[in-house]
Amino acid sequence: MTEARRKRIEDVLKRRQPDLTVLLENVHKPHNLSAILRSCDAVGVLEAHAVNPTGGVPTFNETSGGSHKWVYLRVHPDIAEAFRFLRERGFRVYATALSREAQDYREVDYTQPTAILLGAEKWGVSPEALALADGAIQIPMLGMVQSLNVSVAAAVILFEAQRQRLRAGLYERPRLDPELYAQVLEDWLRK
Template sequence: MTPERYQRLREVLDKRQPDLTVLMENVHKPHNLSAILRTCDAVGVFEAHAVNPTGGVPTYHDTSGGSHKWVYLRVHPSVEEAARLLKDRGFTIYAANLSQRAVDYREVDYTRPAAVLLGAEKWGVSERAAGLADADVIIPMMGMVQSLNVSVAAAVILFEAQRQRLAAGMYDRPRLDPETYRRTLFEWAYPREAAALRRRGLPYPRLAEDGGVVGE
């Protein structure tokens, strides 16, 4: 771990947004899920959420550009459980869903805790998931097609959220709590060592200002 690499990790972590996320409902295709995670990394999402009834979510794909290492993906057994957790944390859930109540995605205030609900590639957000959302958003389309690819739609909405948050100064200071920041920084800097310590049930050591381990 060079001091330069360590500083780069801290710069990225300083901009992570713990109150901006996505909830992917049955997004099966690896290239789509990986592309969404790549966008999450680009806009500073700290943790993403997914629901897949098969029990596994394929994320390792060239499209991700390695972003699966930097964005935590929490997999839930049901959309109800995922929605409950997010709402308990204070998130408003916005479904990317063509409906009578849908509003232009740019009319939403993304500076408040926001989760973007994205549906399966072919069917979109299910009726069950839509019923759990607080609001529906749409991306206005001027052509013959009614919607964008799910990963493209995610990028459009998330970069609007980034635009609003940049204007509000929400990237100007670290927003993770100190313990989460410390833990994540060690896992990013020393992933193999972190995995070994977790298996043994041991705490992570403290890191020095140059990225070295205190006490070594």
């Protein structure tokens, strides 16, 4: 490995945001999962979360641009377990939903520990997951369609989170505790 490659890996890792993530509920199309992970990498998400009640998660494809190597994906057995895991770590979970109660996604404070819950491509977030969420958010739509593709919606929301976090200075210093930083660095250097 060249010194330039090692420095790039260290610089990227120093900007990872351990308290920003996505929770994907039954996102079963491989190209959508891959595109979401690519957006996660672009904004500095360390670990994404997924629940797929039909079993397993889809395989990656070329859409990820290799980002699945840099963003860990933790698969949970069910939505309740995923919420338990995130809540134990201090996350607030905001579900994307088409409802009158949903607030504009730009009104959420993403500088706090935040998980963005995105649902299946056709059906969205399940009623169970929506009931568990701390709030519902939506991307205002001014055209004829009701919503964006799940991977596009994830990118839009994640880049708003990045904008807020950049403004708050959260990318200016390492956010991972030293032990976790060392573990991830060792893993990334092997890739």
